[in-house]
Amino acid sequence: MRIAIDAMGGDLAPREIVRGAVAAAGEGKAEIILVGDKARLEEELTLLHPSGNLEIYHTDQVIGMDEQPALGLRRKQEASIVVATRLVKEGRAAAVVSAGSTGAQMAAALLILGRSGKIQRPAIATLMPTLKGPKLLLDAGANVDCRPEHLYEFALMGNLYANRVMGIANPRVGLLNIGTEACKGNEQTLGAYSLLKEAPLNFVGNVEARDILFGETDVIVCDGFVGNAILKFGEGLGQALFTMISREVKSSLRTRIGAALLLPALRGVKKQVDYTEYGGAPLLGVQGISIICHGSSNARAIKNAIKVAVRCANEGLVTALGDLPVISREGKMRECQSH
Amino acid sequence: MRIAIDAMGGDLAPREIVRGAVAAAGEGKAEIILVGDKARLEEELTLLHPSGNLEIYHTDQVIGMDEQPALGLRRKQEASIVVATRLVKEGRAAAVVSAGSTGAQMAAALLILGRSGKIQRPAIATLMPTLKGPKLLLDAGANVDCRPEHLYEFALMGNLYANRVMGIANPRVGLLNIGTEACKGNEQTLGAYSLLKEAPLNFVGNVEARDILFGETDVIVCDGFVGNAILKFGEGLGQALFTMISREVKSSLRTRIGAALLLPALRGVKKQVDYTEYGGAPLLGVQGISIICHGSSNARAIKNAIKVAVRCANEGLVTALGDLPVISREGKMRECQSH
Numbered sequence: 001m002r003i004a005i006d007a008m009g010g011d012l013a014p015r016e017i018v019r020g021a022v023a024a025a026g027e028g029k030a031e032i033i034l035v036g037d038k039a040r041l042e043e044e045l046t047l048l049h050p051s052g053n054l055e056i057y058h059t060d061q062v063i064g065m066d067e068q069p070a071l072g073l074r075r076k077q078e079a080s081i082v083v084a085t086r087l088v089k090e091g092r093a094a095a096v097v098s099a100g101s102t103g104a105q106m107a108a109a110l111l112i113l114g115r116s117g118k119i120q121r122p123a124i125a126t127l128m129p130t131l132k133g134p135k136l137l138l139d140a141g142a143n144v145d146c147r148p149e150h151l152y153e154f155a156l157m158g159n160l161y162a163n164r165v166m167g168i169a170n171p172r173v174g175l176l177n178i179g180t181e182a183c184k185g186n187e188q189t190l191g192a193y194s195l196l197k198e199a200p201l202n203f204v205g206n207v208e209a210r211d212i213l214f215g216e217t218d219v220i221v222c223d224g225f226v227g228n229a230i231l232k233f234g235e236g237l238g239q240a241l242f243t244m245i246s247r248e249v250k251s252s253l254r255t256r257i258g259a260a261l262l263l264p265a266l267r268g269v270k271k272q273v274d275y276t277e278y279g280g281a282p283l284l285g286v287q288g289i290s291i292i293c294h295g296s297s298n299a300r301a302i303k304n305a306i307k308v309a310v311r312c313a314n315e316g317l318v319t320a321l322g323d324l325p326v327i328s329r330e331g332k333m334r335e336c337q338s339h
Numbered sequence: 340m341r342i343a344i345d346a347m348g349g350d351l352a353p354r355e356i357v358r359g360a361v362a363a364a365g366e367g368k369a370e371i372i373l374v375g376d377k378a379r380l381e382e383e384l385t386l387l388h389p390s391g392n393l394e395i396y397h398t399d400q401v402i403g404m405d406e407q408p409a410l411g412l413r414r415k416q417e418a419s420i421v422v423a424t425r426l427v428k429e430g431r432a433a434a435v436v437s438a439g440s441t442g443a444q445m446a447a448a449l450l451i452l453g454r455s456g457k458i459q460r461p462a463i464a465t466l467m468p469t470l471k472g473p474k475l476l477l478d479a480g481a482n483v484d485c486r487p488e489h490l491y492e493f494a495l496m497g498n499l500y501a502n503r504v505m506g507i508a509n510p511r512v513g514l515l516n517i518g519t520e521a522c523k524g525n526e527q528t529l530g531a532y533s534l535l536k537e538a539p540l541n542f543v544g545n546v547e548a549r550d551i552l553f554g555e556t557d558v559i560v561c562d563g564f565v566g567n568a569i570l571k572f573g574e575g576l577g578q579a580l581f582t583m584i585s586r587e588v589k590s591s592l593r594t595r596i597g598a599a600l601l602l603p604a605l606r607g608v609k610k611q612v613d614y615t616e617y618g619g620a621p622l623l624g625v626q627g628i629s630i631i632c633h634g635s636s637n638a639r640a641i642k643n644a645i646k647v648a649v650r651c652a653n654e655g656l657v658t659a660l661g662d663l664p665v666i667s668r669e670g671k672m673r674e675c676q677s678h
Binding site: 232240 | 480483515517528551552564565568569578579582591597602604605611612
């Protein structure tokens with residue numbers, strides 16, 4: 001299986017991207033197509049002595065992190081993310097992996113691959129570390145104005161992913177809300193609740209944000225604005241707490257010794273909450289596999305994202321997503337004929 | 340100044356509520372009216388030997404945490420939160436403080452006190468611990484379906500509160516969003532951004548959730564659904580991290596010793612993020628002062644909430660809020676005539 005990597009996308013590109021790709025190739029997980037500037041990539045590869053399973057597809061255009069995605073896409077038809085996505089469309093790669101601009105990656109996926117089956121709104125499904133292992137949250141930011149039927153779609157897609165790719169038998173699917181009772185929420189979640197309680201999945205009802213990290217729900221469904229805000233707040237809270245603890249630790253010798261002794265424990269926690277362990281977040285609902293990685297992804301994150309891509313491809317995720325029953329704009333269920 | 344306390348509301352009521360009230364009365368901050376079951380409250384008071392400044396207003400009805408607020412209000416016209424709020428309406432108390440059902444407290448405030456001036460949507464303004472001291476976030480959950488003009492109102496109310504009650508000269512007001520650029524966001528935040536950039540306040544633009552806790556913005560404005568979700572996620576994340584660290588700490592003698600030495604530093608952090616330090620969250624935009632406390636408030640939280648209530652009253656907050664220019668339903672600014 002061949003995986004196309006946007007080698008120029010990400011804060012640590014191309015070095016860490018190439019390292020991750022070489023590691024994945026070395027483990028025989030996949031054959032890798034590195035899309036990017038040939039001279040720059042060969043320079044990186046020379047240092048790494050790759051064992052094979054790697055090729056370079058040259059392009060010298062890149063869409064920057066701060067570029068307006070739609071504009072970037074129009075102006076740079078040979079940008080690395082565009083070329084890598086096109087390789088998937090043309091069947092020359094099974095998936096695309098990128099740590100570059102998320103907006104550009106989504107735009108490329110929507111324009112080049114198109115939406116899958118009757119899915120209206122592709123969504124970013126991200127793994128969150130919880131006390132009971134990683135759980136899925138979607139949408140993490142692809143859709144900022146969702147109607148109830150979109151949340152319904154997210155639930156179906158998340159359920160399928162949790163089942164097929166994460167191997168969870170009967171995923172517990174919950175709706176993120178501001179109270180657990182059925183009567184709680186805004187117009188959007190109240191509407192989604194009524195749809196979800198009739199949905200062909202194990203709907204466990206409303207889940208409050210404070211309960212996500214205790215890991216009792218396998219799939220958390222929410223609007224992309226809310227999902228994105230929560231994920232970013234979590235990131236910020238982690239950093240802020242770390243800063244507060246560091247300040248306090250430095251205040252005395254006693255606490256400095258304590259911190260040194262405690263280091264292995266803190267490393268254990270860090271490993272549990274480290275996003276690089278989980279690799280990338282799939283954009284579910286497009287006609288192909290597109291794995292979105294954190295902008296600051298290192299080699300480890302890229303290697304793990306490639307593994308995720310391979311698993312998605314092996315499990316026939318795209319075909320299965322295309323077969324999902326969805327809800328039409330009028331809010332009526334539209335059963336899929338093919339299954 | 341007299342403050343009415345819903346002595347029967349909260350997980351630790353009436354004991355901790357009475358203790359907090361006695362402490363505040365003892366410091367001469369205010370004269371306290373404890374609203375609740377006379378026999379029960381006298382029992383608590385006997386243990387505490389209060390120095391005066393306290394009276395009891397008897398009622399034996401309480402609205403429970405799990406009761407439907409509107410229903411509870413209709414059925415229990417003599418519930419402690421209703422009576423306490425009525426004392427404010429009648430001018431017999433300057434403010435009401437409660438750790439009981441937030442829904443019931445809001446409903447009582449809206450029904451009995453009514454909205455302030457031309458404010459359409461009263462909002463809960465909560466203090467968040469940040470690296471640069473407590474900052475204000477609103478709405479924390481009073482309004483789950485907001486239009487841009489509601490966020491505009493929240494900004495004006497938050498700005499006024501930060502200035503008058505928190506004593507910040509020219510509060511930096513930010514809009515919670517999923518990106519910092521002006522073009523980022525959903526329909527609601529895009530609309531709010533255009534209104535806010537013309538608003539008579541120090542609008543600093545969009546703020547991402549990851550930046551809230553670094554404390555560069557004094558007032559963060561958001562929809563109540565989003566605000567509530569973020570606050571609850573923060574609560575859950577704190578608990579989950581604590582559980583993860585405890586697990587790891589227990590794994591060896593070395594880490595257990597480390598943790599013991601580190602304890603003072605951790606206590607320092609705990610104090611920084613401890614909500615009981617900040618007391619309650621005012622419901623801004625009603626025709627009176629109503630301070631909402633966390634359900635699990637202890638005596639310290641209640642005492643601090645009473646201080647907040649006194650400060651709000653001394654600063655003439657309600658009159659000032661009533662004079663704010665707001666935006667009518669048509670989205671057009673409606674300047675206040677009185678100033």
